[in-house]
Amino acid sequence: MSPTLQQTAPRRYRAIWISDVHLGTSGCRAEHLLDFLRHHDADYLYLVGDIVDGWQLRKSWYWKQSHNDVVQKILRKARKGTRVVYVPGNHDEAARQYGGLDFGGIAIRQEAEHHTADGRRLLIIHGDEFDGVIQYAKWLAYLGDNLYTLILQLNRGYNWVRSQLGLPYWSLSQYLKHKVKNAVNFISDFEQLLAGEARRxxxxxxxxxxxxxxxxxxxxxVLYGNSGDWVESLSALVEHPDGRLEVVYWTQLLGKPAQAAHSAEPAASANLEPAPEATCAS
Known part of the structure; x- marks a missing residue:
């Protein structure tokens, strides 16, 4: 059983962004996400793509009860008043054909617009539209996805050994991303492109x-925010009541008292400056 957060009451944010969950794959950390959702509520919940991994499900069916529990938890939040907006990504691109429709209280949109508490307009988009490999060499994207899956499998075995030795989690793919020059350049270029599109x-x-x-x-x-993933980094982007945005990590929230949870990653926060509501851009 996965460890759980020690908070007794859910922490409430104005907005939460979650992406790249990859339900339907063995790499998905659904139990951890479920625990995070149990302990965090928000007025707005944005699902920023690749929530379900259609690429892997087409090759082989993998769907644990915890994956179903995550879906049910999100639907329950929608029923209880959370504004849930789903912006599909490339791995769940089949949902894009339903853009503009609402299902079970979840608004499916090609992209969305969020107004922060301090008056900033944010474009919400998955981002694959700005990935040249996805757009012009999809076969290479599929190959990369298979290699990434292999790395995750190796990483799980390695980290099982580390856990037996009392050592913390270590991510091979994150290490490679930060060390391989081309990967670093790709990330930097991607961030610049997205910020440029928002400015334009x-x-x-x-x-x-x-x-x-x-x-x-x-x-x-231009404010650039990325909500990370629930395969390795186990991260989300949140908006505080004052409009400040921050990246929070499930692993860093573990065991922390509720009053300290908001400062889990102090370096990864940005002050924005008062505001309307969130709206969806069809």
Missing amino acids: RGFDGVVCGHIHKAEVKDIDG
Whole structure:
């Protein structure tokens, strides 16, 4: 059984962004996400793509009860008043044909617009539209996905040994992303492209997923936020009542008292400056 957060009452944020869950794969950390959702509520919950991994499910069926529990938990939040907006990504691109429709209290949109508490307009988009490999060499994206799956399998075995030795989790793919020059350049270029698109369209910032690298920072006057993933980093992007955005990590929230949970990643936060409601852009 996975360890759980020690909070007794759910922590409430104004908004939560989650992406790249990859339900339907063995790499998905659904139990951890379920625990996170149990302990965190928000007025707005944005599912920023690759929630379900259609690529892997087409090859072989994998769906644990915990994956079903995550879906049920999200539907329950929608029934209880959370505004849930689902922006499909490339792995769950089949859902894009339903853009503009609402199902079970969940609004499916090609992209969305969120207004922070301090008046900033944020573009919500998965981000694969700005990945040249996805757009122009999809076969290479499939190959990369298979290699990534292999790395995750190796990583699970390695980290099982580390856990038996009392050592913390260590991510091989995250290490490679940070060390391999081309990967670093790709991430930097991706962030610049997304920030540039937000600026071109008159937004104050952008929130995306896709590259599995949680981040919130200023890029030439534009707020760039990435909600990370629930395969390795186990991260989400949250908005505090004052409009401040922050990346939070499930692993860092473990065992922390409720009053300290908001400062789990102090370096990954950004102050924005008062505001309307969140709206969806069809």
